[in-house]
Amino acid sequence: MSAVAEPRQRGRGGGRLSTRDKVTVSLMMGIPTLVAASLVWLPAIASVVLSFFDWDGFGPLSEAEPVGLRWYEEAVTIYPAFWPAVQHNLIWLAAMFFVATPIGLLCAVLIDREASGTKLYQTSLYLPVVLSMALIGFVWQLMFSRDQGLINAVLGTSIDWYGDSRYNLWAALIATSWRHVGYVMLLYLAGLKGVDPALKEAAGIDGASEIKTFFHVTFPVMFPINVVVLVITFIDSLRAFDLVWVINRGRNGLELLATEVTRNIVGEAQRIGFGSALATIMLGMSSVFILIYLRIVMREEAR
Amino acid sequence: MSRPQSELEYLARFRTAPISGVSRRAVLAGALSVGAVGLVGCGGSGGGGGSASGEVSFGNNQADEAPLKAIKANVAGFEKAHPDYKIKMNTVAHTTFQENINNYLQGAPDDVFAWFAGYRARFFAEKGMVGDISDVFGETKGIPASLKNACSTADGKQIVMPATYYPWVVQYRKSVWKKHGYEIPKTIDQFTELSKKMQKDGLTPMAFADKDGWEAMGMFDILNLRANGYQFHVDLMSGKEDWSQAKVAKVFDLWKGLLPYHQKDALGRTWQEAAQSLQQGKSGMYYLGTFMAQQFKTGAEQDDLDFFVFPEVDSTIGSGAIEAPTDGFMLSKRPKNEKGAKAFLSYLGSADAQMANVAADPSAIAVNENADPTKYTSLQKRMLEVMKGATDVAQFLDRDSRPDFASTVMGPAIQSFIKNPNDITSMLANVESQRKSIFGS
Numbered sequence: 001m002s003a004v005a006e007p008r009q010r011g012r013g014g015g016r017l018s019t020r021d022k023v024t025v026s027l028m029m030g031i032p033t034l035v036a037a038s039l040v041w042l043p044a045i046a047s048v049v050l051s052f053f054d055w056d057g058f059g060p061l062s063e064a065e066p067v068g069l070r071w072y073e074e075a076v077t078i079y080p081a082f083w084p085a086v087q088h089n090l091i092w093l094a095a096m097f098f099v100a101t102p103i104g105l106l107c108a109v110l111i112d113r114e115a116s117g118t119k120l121y122q123t124s125l126y127l128p129v130v131l132s133m134a135l136i137g138f139v140w141q142l143m144f145s146r147d148q149g150l151i152n153a154v155l156g157t158s159i160d161w162y163g164d165s166r167y168n169l170w171a172a173l174i175a176t177s178w179r180h181v182g183y184v185m186l187l188y189l190a191g192l193k194g195v196d197p198a199l200k201e202a203a204g205i206d207g208a209s210e211i212k213t214f215f216h217v218t219f220p221v222m223f224p225i226n227v228v229v230l231v232i233t234f235i236d237s238l239r240a241f242d243l244v245w246v247i248n249r250g251r252n253g254l255e256l257l258a259t260e261v262t263r264n265i266v267g268e269a270q271r272i273g274f275g276s277a278l279a280t281i282m283l284g285m286s287s288v289f290i291l292i293y294l295r296i297v298m299r300e301e302a303r
Numbered sequence: 304m305s306r307p308q309s310e311l312e313y314l315a316r317f318r319t320a321p322i323s324g325v326s327r328r329a330v331l332a333g334a335l336s337v338g339a340v341g342l343v344g345c346g347g348s349g350g351g352g353g354s355a356s357g358e359v360s361f362g363n364n365q366a367d368e369a370p371l372k373a374i375k376a377n378v379a380g381f382e383k384a385h386p387d388y389k390i391k392m393n394t395v396a397h398t399t400f401q402e403n404i405n406n407y408l409q410g411a412p413d414d415v416f417a418w419f420a421g422y423r424a425r426f427f428a429e430k431g432m433v434g435d436i437s438d439v440f441g442e443t444k445g446i447p448a449s450l451k452n453a454c455s456t457a458d459g460k461q462i463v464m465p466a467t468y469y470p471w472v473v474q475y476r477k478s479v480w481k482k483h484g485y486e487i488p489k490t491i492d493q494f495t496e497l498s499k500k501m502q503k504d505g506l507t508p509m510a511f512a513d514k515d516g517w518e519a520m521g522m523f524d525i526l527n528l529r530a531n532g533y534q535f536h537v538d539l540m541s542g543k544e545d546w547s548q549a550k551v552a553k554v555f556d557l558w559k560g561l562l563p564y565h566q567k568d569a570l571g572r573t574w575q576e577a578a579q580s581l582q583q584g585k586s587g588m589y590y591l592g593t594f595m596a597q598q599f600k601t602g603a604e605q606d607d608l609d610f611f612v613f614p615e616v617d618s619t620i621g622s623g624a625i626e627a628p629t630d631g632f633m634l635s636k637r638p639k640n641e642k643g644a645k646a647f648l649s650y651l652g653s654a655d656a657q658m659a660n661v662a663a664d665p666s667a668i669a670v671n672e673n674a675d676p677t678k679y680t681s682l683q684k685r686m687l688e689v690m691k692g693a694t695d696v697a698q699f700l701d702r703d704s705r706p707d708f709a710s711t712v713m714g715p716a717i718q719s720f721i722k723n724p725n726d727i728t729s730m731l732a733n734v735e736s737q738r739k740s741i742f743g744s
Contacts, residue, residue: 058430
């Protein structure tokens with residue numbers, strides 16, 4: 001905290017940049033933009049375009065027949081897996097948002113209070129995050145397996161957790177929450193570390209209870225982290241795929257939009273147009289959340 | 304607080320000592336361009352190996368222990384007979400291979416690859432994705448005439464070298480049946496009676512699994528063949544028949560009548576697990592391809608297996624039609640080593656190669672008529688009998704139909720029927736609307 005007069009900064013305009021700097025900056029900006037455009041935007045746009053054509057994945061694209069909105073119409077009318085898939089994605093989103101995220105936040109708050117053994121808790125809760133989703137599917141298979149699973153052995157039941165469509169979505173949600181809780185916890189731990197203790201002390205002096213302090217002071221201060229968690233939860237829920245694919249290829253009660261897209265495009269089927277239509281619908285759904293996020297961020301920056 | 308100073312220092316450093324600045328930027332720029340080039344240059348590079356080295360690449364879809372041993376026996380036999388060639392084998396799990404076949408064929412396929420006879424091979428031939436092997440096929444002696452059609456395109460070019468096939472039959476353990484004194488049923492009514500008897504004896508009458516969505520297709524096929532005959536099966540599979548008609552509903556009604564005797568919770572069970580329930584004597588019988596024997600130990604355990612063809616439903620149609628999916632090998636569109644690939648295919652079609660194959664994996668039999676049946680196990684001799692007694696040979700729902708129809712429509716439809724057998728009409732109406740969309744009629 002020195003009171004030494006700082007040298008006045010000159011305006012940092014482009015005028016200060018030499019030619020070489022300009023080249024460097026344009027390279028640094030240009031190349032990532034190019035990579036993003038060629039690997040993200042072009043395929044995305046191509047996918048949207050393909051969804052209006054009937055192409056089997058073989059032969060020249062020029063021979064593909066334009067079919068207008070036919071695939072979209074078929075998806076919502078005669079494709080039996082479509083509405084279940086949308087429903088399961090929304091259930092997934094709700095479970096992640098209303099169950100897994102609050103649990104993660106709670107874990108973060110408890111660990112942040114630095115009771116004994118926090119390191120151990122922190123590590124064990126965070127461990128699932130470093131595992132791949134496919135591996136998590138296998139790990140939980142050991143718990144959920146009908147004939148050899150731990151859960152059935154302990155409860156003495158013979159429920160087919162992964163095979164019975166009444167239970168398997170919930171089984172998958174438990175497995176995915178196991179990972180999501182650790183992830184959210186870590187983000188909030190970082191957020192909590194950044195909250196100025198003086199704020200909490202001030203609230204305490206003013207006579208606020210600990211819970212009140214958390215909800216009225218700490219939580220609002222963590223706004224940027226909240227936004228990040230929100231977005232991660234939304235996007236992760238909408239693109240959920242690997243776990244259910246490992247369980248049973250997203251069939252029989254585990255249909256999700258992402259598995260249906262894969263089934264139609266990647267498998268032996270090659271209904272490229274139809275699969276692209278499903279993918280476009282997915283893109284539309286995630287765009288809603290991305291737009292909301294951008295609006296929040298822009299408004300924040302405008303303040 | 305000290306940032307401006309450091310920034311000044313930093314800027315000052317630029318002017319006085321450009322070296323660090325330059326090097327840093329140069330390194331960065333270099334790294335970026337390398338990164339970009341790296342990204343561009345990420346194309347798949349197929350393994351080399353032209354005809355000079357005599358290497359033939361082979362895409363094998365048999366990853367399970369017994370069939371893998373069988374195919375390795377074939378490779379070893381070929382290399383012994385043709386010492387100037389070397390086979391480079393790429394093994395991929397069966398289901399994975401199947402699901403990736405399109406990308407595989409459009410990418411860098413192996414010279415020779417394993418596939419199936421029937422509509423499923425023809426489908427790729429029509430797209431110009433595979434090689435013509437008419438010359439090799441014509442020179443290979445002993446291929447049954449009845450298989451020629453299943454191995455050819457619509458315009459009569461051969462594209463598949465058939466190797467082995469296996470019938471789908473009702474399999475059971477002799478010891479279990481002897482203990483309870485069961486008799487082989489000849490009609491569907493006797494079959495139902497037998498199932499009831501098994502339930503009384505505390506057995507699950509029919510082992511059953513449909514986790515991967517294809518296993519139960521066999522049950523639909525055989526009931527359809529029994530109730531409506533072979534020609535109807537062919538027409539229905541190739542999209543020429545209406546799925547919502549009464550003839551198809553009748554098949555599902557028949558099946559619904561048998562469902563109480565099926566093993567419960569089939570949608571979470573693999574066929575291997577269902578086969579084990581038969582092997583452990585918990586189930587009385589299992590309608591499946593004879594590859595089920597792979598789950599039984601060779602020797603006494605396999606000798607205890609026996610089977611019969613699915614009983615008749617309609618006496619005017621009888622029980623002459625069976626399903627016997629044929630596995631074979633195909634040539635890729637542009638093989639790197641065509642000569643070697645064709646020599647390998649020719650070898651795979653020979654009686655010797657096929658005998659070596661089925662000796663290592665006795666759950667199938669050789670298609671080649673010159674194969675010596677005296678070397679067969681008792682189980683294989685029974686298969687041969689069944690095949691000789693067949694009036695018509697169907698391939699299987701997912702091999703007689705379009706892959707997109709079988710995997711995205713019929714698999715889920717049959718699973719939904721198993722889950723809820725009371726909703727046949729609306730399920731079939733949905734299948735019909737999707738058939739119209741996919742077959743475009």
